[in-house]
Amino acid sequence: MLTGKSGDAVNWLQDKFNLDLSKVSRLGGHSQPRTHRGGAQFPGMTITYAQMERLEDLAESMPDRVAIVKKARVTNLIFENGAVRGVEYEHKGQKYREEGVVVLATGGYAADFDDAESLLKKHRPDLMKLPTTNGDHCTGDGQKMVNRIGGKLIDLEKVQVHPTGLVDPRDPDAKVSSVAARPMRALTSSAGQVPGCRGAARCRRPAARQRGQALRRRARPPRLRDGPHVGERQCVVCVARLVLC
Numbered sequence: 001m002l003t004g005k006s007g008d009a010v011n012w013l014q015d016k017f018n019l020d021l022s023k024v025s026r027l028g029g030h031s032q033p034r035t036h037r038g039g040a041q042f043p044g045m046t047i048t049y050a051q052m053e054r055l056e057d058l059a060e061s062m063p064d065r066v067a068i069v070k071k072a073r074v075t076n077l078i079f080e081n082g083a084v085r086g087v088e089y090e091h092k093g094q095k096y097r098e099e100g101v102v103v104l105a106t107g108g109y110a111a112d113f114d115d116a117e118s119l120l121k122k123h124r125p126d127l128m129k130l131p132t133t134n135g136d137h138c139t140g141d142g143q144k145m146v147n148r149i150g151g152k153l154i155d156l157e158k159v160q161v162h163p164t165g166l167v168d169p170r171d172p173d174a175k176v177s178s179v180a181a182r183p184m185r186a187l188t189s190s191a192g193q194v195p196g197c198r199g200a201a202r203c204r205r206p207a208a209r210q211r212g213q214a215l216r217r218r219a220r221p222p223r224l225r226d227g228p229h230v231g232e233r234q235c236v237v238c239v240a241r242l243v244l245c
């Protein structure tokens with residue numbers, strides 16, 4: 001069991017956003033087909049854009065109920081009489097206070113390298129040396145806010161490590177990297193070599209694929225597997241992404 005009620009979530013997306021999620025695919029790391037998508041080339045983008053557009057429509061049609069504040073940074077939970085009453089946030093140099101129900105969705109903490117309260121350092125110090133494939137916003141702000149009001153956090157040591165990440169030759173020590181999931185799986189053994197591309201060789205077992213951090217193995221450049229599953233296109237994708245880094 002990976003997640004509960006995921007079927008309901010798929011139905012909700014299809015019903016409310018008129019999304020086509022009729023195809024069920026078996027992707028890397030899966031023992032059974034379980035990823036829903038439609039015919040669109042970039043299903044993730046299709047799904048998230050449908051939701052963003054709906055939110056924007058609501059903000060326009062119901063401004064008294066829905067407001068979108070971009071580039072705001074939530075700093076604290078307002079915690080009074082044993083309950084969360086709202087948030088404090090900063091926007092364009094000003095401090096604000098918003099009261100109401102709070103749903104925290106600030107992401108993970110795999111890019112939490114520098115903060116004195118670094119969750120990564122505390123719970124997975126062994127991973128501090130790796131770059132992350134998360135965005136640089138993943139500094140655990142939500143978890144820390146919850147911590148500060150006495151909330152309990154669980155499973156913080158469960159950080160995924162993706163075996164392959166792209167290294168930008170112009171900035172090889174960058175702490176925020178890009179994942180190279182499919183192309184890099186092709187680069188784990190035998191034949192050719194893609195210049196400037198480094199990755200961990202041990203991604204034979206799909207279960208070992210992980211996302212939170214990109215592992216780079218400097219001493220041993222990845223190699224291109226010479227087999228029927230590896231097409232030229234994958235190499236091109238990989239090289240193209242390197243160039244785009």
Ligand SMILES: Cc1cc2nc3c(=O)[nH]c(=O)nc-3n(C[C@H](O)[C@H](O)[C@H](O)COP(=O)(O)OP(=O)(O)OC[C@H]3O[C@@H](n4cnc5c(N)ncnc54)[C@H](O)[C@@H]3O)c2cc1C
Pocket residue numbers: 044072073074075105106107108133134135137138141142178179211212
């Ligand atoms: C390389 C990679 C590939 C992935 N591929 C897939 C995939 O193919 N399919 C899939 O289903 N999942 C994939 N995932 C996982 C998926 O992206 C994450 O699980 C998902 O994005 C997490 O969503 P979230 O809303 O919790 O956090 P996020 O998407 O990280 O969003 C957090 C948001 O909170 C904002 N934020 C953070 N702190 C604050 C603050 N203090 N104040 C205000 N805003 C703040 C951030 O700016 C950000 O917009 C992938 C992840 C990675 C890293």
